[in-house]
Amino acid sequence: MELTKAQGALGLDSAAAVELTILMPCLNEAETIGACIGKAMSYLARSGVVGEVLIADNGSTDGSQAIAERLGARVVPVAMRGYGAALIAGIAAARGRFVIMGDSDDSYDFATLEPFVAELRDGCDLVMGNRFRGGIRPGAMPPLHRYLGNPVLSTIGRLFFDAPVRDFHCGLRGFNRDAIRALDLRAPGMEFASEMVVKATIQGLRITEVPTTLSPDGRSRPPHLRSWRDGWRHLRFLLVFCPRWLFLYPGAALFLTGLVAMLLLLPGPVRLGSVTIDVHTMLYGAGAMIMGFQAVQFWAFARIHGAQQGVVPESRRLAALLDRFGLEPALIVAGLLVLIGLALGVVSVAMWGSQHFGTLVGMGTMRLAIASVTCMVLGLQLAFGAFFVTLLGMMRSG
Structure with a gap:
């Protein structure tokens, strides 16, 4: 198997030696993709972790792919549009035993991944970032998301599924690649974030959280996220996956x-x-x-x-x-x-x-x-x- 530039730079002899894949979904992120890859590469070089940086590109037209390849990242094109679709393809293409995924808008610091790797090495199957514990910098999260959307949806997720997660929608998370692939994740949109936590909880995977800092993203354009549409998609997913709250409890009360x-x-x-x-x-x-x-x-x-x-x-x-x-x-x-x-x-x-x-x-x-x-x-x-x-x-x- 041909080695990527990142693997060669890190002294990998084969793709099988990769311990960590740092995965970023990308759709027209030319303004920030370089900073994210640079931080990820610096973490790998400083920590000695044998790894790769993988970009799951969702059809960028602004040259994001060329920037990523020039900086030593491996780029996987994903034809099907959607946040979840890009990550599903990226997870399938990842060579690492562990995967840490995060948005490529420079809102997460890929240079400080030590807590995630430590928990993964300790046997955790899914390590979630918690932005409310780690800190949300001014302007990083809209008030609607900070005080309504995330708390409400996270509370519903814990109530419905008894999930040990207080920040259901943190975009920075690490996991054991084989354990997550076994969950057969399918959601192509933003609800992919909820699907991962819900299925991991249902299947009894070992889950933990680590504090994570959220910074304002570095883009000049609006984010891909649509608050009400994507919030409804998350809520719809939680209801569909928990039929006792959707059907049983309301039905029994009515009857x-x-x-x-x-x-x-x-x-x-x-x-x-x-x-x-x-x-x-x-x-x-x-x-x-x-x-x-x-x-x-x-x-x-x-x-x-x-x-x-x-x-x-x-x-x-x-x-x-x-x-x-x-x-x-x-x-x-x-x-x-x-x-x-x-x-x-x-x-x-x-x-x-x-x-x-x-x-x-x-x-x-x-x-x-x-x-x-x-x-x-x-x-x-x-x-x-x-x-x-x-x-x-x-x-x-x-």
Whole structure:
């Protein structure tokens, strides 16, 4: 394998001897790429770490590639656009056992990577920089990101996944290349940063943080980051990867709230101080039960399919529940719900008949009708959901 200029300068005899790859994604960073590479090279020379500087270029048109090659970095062209796409390609092309990635806008100091390398050598699989512990210099981070975006998304990430990370979106991070490649990271955009932390946490990798200083970037143009768009993409990713917060908890809350409303209002109206709630509230309660039950079913579907695809670990509790409460028991319960609904419907028609099928007086018939429809809809949903879960199981066994 042909040696790069950086490897030759560092005395490498073969690409296999590389311990560290310093990886930078790049898209038109001619103003700052030289400073970043210079700092990275100075770290390698000063520390004695055998390494390389790798630029994952995302289609620069300002001569960034030529600058990088002139300074001894290796350049890998990446046709697919996106922050994540560039890093995925760069990680695949990296020759080092360890990789430290960071933005090529001169906001991170590549000359001071000792804490990352020390933790990696100590056995950590993912070493995250923490800008809030290391220091954010004036003008380095917009107030929207510093006081809202990063704290909120990092808190959600810790709450959803129990991740030991307080700065989810720090761009400077180091990792064991083989461990991260095994995660099969796929996000092509900015949400790649969240995907790495989430999957590493789910798979039980050893994660730690080190203080990192963030400086104002050295570019004269606006950054590629779009606050609201990319913030939503991060939040969307966190929700999709945690179906219990997206489906289960909201669904269970809706179902239980609707159930309480139905049970309270089925006998008659209820007065709460000066407010009277009646059949109209009962109708909304029925809707809440149906929507909540649908959401809980989607949680079960998402967990089963996600486990089959290797996205989330298998839920032992859910698997045990499904083994005990399989297709046939589910169909029995579904049938009972439908029969109860039909019986309530018959009673409603009888009440209407007692009034000679004319204009109904009072709300008793409407209460029974709402309960009847709710039972039948829930019964059918349960039956269809049970068949779908069985189908997922057949796909898995196949």
